[in-house]
Amino acid sequence: LRLICTTTTVQKKNVGASGPEKYTEAFIKKQIEEFNLGKRHLANMMGEDPETFTQEDIDRAIAYLFPSGLFDKQARPMMKHPTEVFPEQRKIQWGEDGRPFHFLFYTGKQSYYSLMHETYERFLNVQKHQDQLIAKDLPLQKEKRNLAGSRWLTKIELEEMLLEKLSDDDYLRFIQLLQKLVALPCADIEENYIQKFSKEVPVQLQKVVIEPLQYDERGVAFSTGEGKRKTARATAVVYDNGTGKITVNGTDILHYFPVLQDREQLLFPFQFLGRIGKHDMVCTVSGGGRSAQAGAIRLASAKALRSFVTEKEVEFMRQAGLLTVDPRVKERKKPGQEGSRRKFTWKKR
Amino acid sequence: QLDHGCALHTAARDGLGSVSTQDVPAERPRAVFHTSESDPAKHSEQHEGRLYNIPLEEVKAVFPHGLPYRFQQQIQTFNEARVMVRRPALELLTYLKGSNLAQPAVRYVIYGERGTGKTMTLCHVVHYCSRQGWLVLHIPDAHLWVKNCKELLQSSYNKDRLDQPLQASVWLKNFKTSNERFLQEIKTQRKYMWGKRESTEEGRPLGEVVEQGLARVRSASDAVGVVLRELKQQSHRGSLRLLVAVDGVNALWGRSTLRKEDKSPVSPGELTLVHNLRKMVRNDWSGGAIVTTLSQTGSLFKPSSAHTPHELLGKEGFDALDPFVPIPVANYSPREFESCYGYYLERKWLQHEKAHTEDGKAELQFLSGSNPRQLDRLAGPL
Numbered sequence: 001l002r003l004i005c006t007t008t009t010v011q012k013k014n015v016g017a018s019g020p021e022k023y024t025e026a027f028i029k030k031q032i033e034e035f036n037l038g039k040r041h042l043a044n045m046m047g048e049d050p051e052t053f054t055q056e057d058i059d060r061a062i063a064y065l066f067p068s069g070l071f072d073k074q075a076r077p078m079m080k081h082p083t084e085v086f087p088e089q090r091k092i093q094w095g096e097d098g099r100p101f102h103f104l105f106y107t108g109k110q111s112y113y114s115l116m117h118e119t120y121e122r123f124l125n126v127q128k129h130q131d132q133l134i135a136k137d138l139p140l141q142k143e144k145r146n147l148a149g150s151r152w153l154t155k156i157e158l159e160e161m162l163l164e165k166l167s168d169d170d171y172l173r174f175i176q177l178l179q180k181l182v183a184l185p186c187a188d189i190e191e192n193y194i195q196k197f198s199k200e201v202p203v204q205l206q207k208v209v210i211e212p213l214q215y216d217e218r219g220v221a222f223s224t225g226e227g228k229r230k231t232a233r234a235t236a237v238v239y240d241n242g243t244g245k246i247t248v249n250g251t252d253i254l255h256y257f258p259v260l261q262d263r264e265q266l267l268f269p270f271q272f273l274g275r276i277g278k279h280d281m282v283c284t285v286s287g288g289g290r291s292a293q294a295g296a297i298r299l300a301s302a303k304a305l306r307s308f309v310t311e312k313e314v315e316f317m318r319q320a321g322l323l324t325v326d327p328r329v330k331e332r333k334k335p336g337q338e339g340s341r342r343k344f345t346w347k348k349r
Numbered sequence: 350q351l352d353h354g355c356a357l358h359t360a361a362r363d364g365l366g367s368v369s370t371q372d373v374p375a376e377r378p379r380a381v382f383h384t385s386e387s388d389p390a391k392h393s394e395q396h397e398g399r400l401y402n403i404p405l406e407e408v409k410a411v412f413p414h415g416l417p418y419r420f421q422q423q424i425q426t427f428n429e430a431r432v433m434v435r436r437p438a439l440e441l442l443t444y445l446k447g448s449n450l451a452q453p454a455v456r457y458v459i460y461g462e463r464g465t466g467k468t469m470t471l472c473h474v475v476h477y478c479s480r481q482g483w484l485v486l487h488i489p490d491a492h493l494w495v496k497n498c499k500e501l502l503q504s505s506y507n508k509d510r511l512d513q514p515l516q517a518s519v520w521l522k523n524f525k526t527s528n529e530r531f532l533q534e535i536k537t538q539r540k541y542m543w544g545k546r547e548s549t550e551e552g553r554p555l556g557e558v559v560e561q562g563l564a565r566v567r568s569a570s571d572a573v574g575v576v577l578r579e580l581k582q583q584s585h586r587g588s589l590r591l592l593v594a595v596d597g598v599n600a601l602w603g604r605s606t607l608r609k610e611d612k613s614p615v616s617p618g619e620l621t622l623v624h625n626l627r628k629m630v631r632n633d634w635s636g637g638a639i640v641t642t643l644s645q646t647g648s649l650f651k652p653s654s655a656h657t658p659h660e661l662l663g664k665e666g667f668d669a670l671d672p673f674v675p676i677p678v679a680n681y682s683p684r685e686f687e688s689c690y691g692y693y694l695e696r697k698w699l700q701h702e703k704a705h706t707e708d709g710k711a712e713l714q715f716l717s718g719s720n721p722r723q724l725d726r727l728a729g730p731l
Contacts, residue, residue, distance in 0.1 A: 254720055263718075264716065267716060270715070271708070277711050277714070
C-alpha cells in the first residue's frame with residue numbers, strides 16, 4: 001500500500017547523521033570548484049551569460065541536453081551544487097592531540113545534550129524575567145503565540161540539524177521541554193530561538209475555486225468542466241433551462257453510447273443532484289475506450305455542475321466521489337512476467 | 350398503487366386539459382392514455398399519443414405475421430393489444446383517405462432510426478386498411494427472403510431464377526389467414542400450368558391457387574407470383590382495392606447472403622419471390638397504395654448508422670422506388686413518452702418502487718433517450 005497522505009519530510013532518510021566523514025573537506029572543495037567551472041562551461045554552451053547563470057537555468061539546460069523519460073525525477077541527470085548533493089557531514093570532533101573539542105563529547109550525543117542544556121538555560125532565563133516582572137508588578141502576558149499554524153520539527157529534521165542520530169525518547173523530551181518553554185507567559189523574549197524549531201503548516205489546503213456561471217448570447221447560464229479517466233480527456237459545457245438533451249462529439253448519446261452502462265454513468269451526476277431534465281449538455285471527448293470516455297464525461301459534467309449548486313451539495317458530491325479523478329491507470333508490464341501481474345507458466349523442469 | 354396511479358393521472362389530466370369527447374368520463378384512470386376508439390379510421394390529432402385497443406380476434410385475423418416479436422410477447426403478457434397513435438401514422442392515414450384510386454398507386458416509404466416504431470406504424474396502417482375492406486398484401490420482413498434460406502430450387506418457370514419453397518409456403522399460409530373472404534371472390538383471369546399435370550382453369554377462385562401452392566410446395570413460389578399478378582390486374586381494373594405493405598423493402602435491392610451450389614453469390618433479382626415483389630412495388634398499376642418500411646436491423650452489409658432511404662436502398666433501389674412520399678418516424682415526444690410510461694405503470698409492468706416516482710420517470714427518459722425500443726428493453730427487467 002502506498003501512503004499518499006504523508007509528506008516527503010517524513011519519508012526521507014537522514015543520511016547526514018548516519019556516520020562520520022566519508023568525504024574529506026578537500027574533496028568537497030574540489031567538487032565545488034569543478035561545479036563552478038562546469039557551470040560556466042554550460043553557460044557558454046547555451047549561449048548565456050556565465051555571470052548570471054542561476055540554478056534554474058542549469059536545470060533547464062540539463063533537461064534540454066540530456067532528455068530522459070524516466071519517471072523518477074531523482075533518477076534523471078542533474079547538476080547541483082555539491083552541498084546539496086553531498087549531505088552535510090560531521091567534521092572530526094577532536095584535535096591532533098586526540099582531545100575532543102566539545103566538553104560533552106564523551107556523552108555520545110554531544111549536540112543533543114548541548115541543545116538540551118541551552119534550551120533549559122533559556123527556560124530558566126524566562127522564569128527569572130517573569131519573577132522580575134512579578135516583583136515590579138507589571139503585566140506578564142503580552143500576546144498569545146499562535147500555535148495552530150505551526151508545528152515542531154520532526155525527528156528527522158532535528159537529526160539533520162544536529163547531524164547525529166536521536167532516539168524517540170530523546171526527541172520527545174526535547175519537544176516537551178520546548179512546549180514547557182512556550183507555555184510560560186513571558187516566552188516572547190526567546191521567540192527567535194523558538195522559531196528555529198517550529199515550522200509553518202500550510203493551513204489552507206488547496207482550496208478549489210468554483211468558477212461563477214457564465215452567460216452566453218441568449219442569456220442562458222452555462223459552465224464548463226474538464227475530466228479525465230485512464231487516457232480519455234473530456235470537456236463538458238452544461239447549459240441551464242434545458243430539456244435533458246445531451247450531445248457528445250456532435251452525436252446524440254443514444255448513438256454514441258449504445259451500452260446502457262455508459263449512459264448510466266452520464267446520468268449519475270444529474271440524478272444525484274436531482275436535476276435530470278433541467279440541464280442540456282454539449283461535450284467533446286477523445287482518447288481512451290468506451291468506459292473511459294463515459295467516466296471522463298461524468299467527471300467533467302460533475303465539475304461543471306458545481307457552479308450551479310450550493311456549497312453543501314458540492315461537499316456531498318465530493319463525498320460521493322463524483323469530483324475525484326480516478327487514479328487507476330493501466331499497470332506497467334514488468335520484465336520476467338507475462339503481464340503486469342501474471343507470471344509465466346511455472347515449469348517444474 | 351392504484352391510488353397513486355389515479356393521483357398521477359388526474360394531475361396529468363388537469364395539466365393536459367384536452368379530453369376527447371368520445372371518452373367516457375367514468376373511465377377516469379384510463380382516460381388520459383387510452384382511447385376507446387378502436388377504429389383507425391376515426392383516429393385524428395386528438396388521439397395523438399394515446400393507445401388504442403385491437404380486439405384479440407382481429408389481431409389473429411389481420412396480423413398473422415406482421416407484428417414485431419417483442420410486441421407479440423407484450424400482447425401475450427398483457428392479454429391485450431394496444432397500439433399507440435402517432436403522428437406519422439396519422440399522416441399516412443390522411444394521405445390514404447384522400448388518395449385518388451384511379452391514379453397510379455402512390456408509394457410511401459417509412460424511414461427512421463432504429464427502434465422508433467416504423468413497423469408499428471405499418472401495422473397501424475394495415476389495420477386501418479383491413480377495416481376499410483381493402484385487400485392487404487402484407488410481407489412481414491423482406492429480409493427473411495434474402496437470407497437464411499436452406500433450400501433453393503431452380504425455378505421451372507424460368508431457368509435463371511431460383512425458388513424458395515419454404516418461405517413462399519409460409520407466406521401463402523399467412524396470406525390465406527388474413528384475406529380469407531377475398532380468396533373466394535377473386536377469380537383467375539387465365540389458365541396456369543403447374544408442371545406437366547396440374548393446372549388451374551380460368552375463372553377459378555384465387556383460393557385454389559393458394560391451396561395449390563400450399564399442397565405442392567415445389568411450386569409455391571410460382572403460386573405466389575400468380576397471386577401477385579392476379580391481384581395487380583384486378584386492382585388495376587378497379588374491382589378491388591389493394592394495399593401492398595412491405596416491411597424491410599431495402600432487402601429487395603441489396604445483396605443477399607445466399608449462394609448457389611457453385612458458391613457464387615445470388616443477387617436478389619434472381620429469386621422468384623423478390624422478382625415478383627419488385628413488380629408489385631412498381632407503380633404501374635392503380636387502385637391502391639404501396640406502403641413500405643426501411644429497416645436497418647435486418648439488412649445485410651449495411652452500416653448501423655444508415656437510416657436515410659438513399660443509404661439503405663442503394664442507387665438501384667432508390668431509382669426503382671423513385672417517386673415516393675417519405676414519412677420520417679422519430680423518437681417519442683414528451684407526451685408520447687408519458688403515455689407509454691403511464692401504460693406500463695397501469696399494467697403493473699414496472700415493479701421497482703423507484704420507477705413509480707417522478708425521478709424514476711426522468712431517469713427512464715434519460716436512459717432510453719425517448720427511443721421506444723430502448724424504453725421497452727429498459728422497462729423489461731424493472
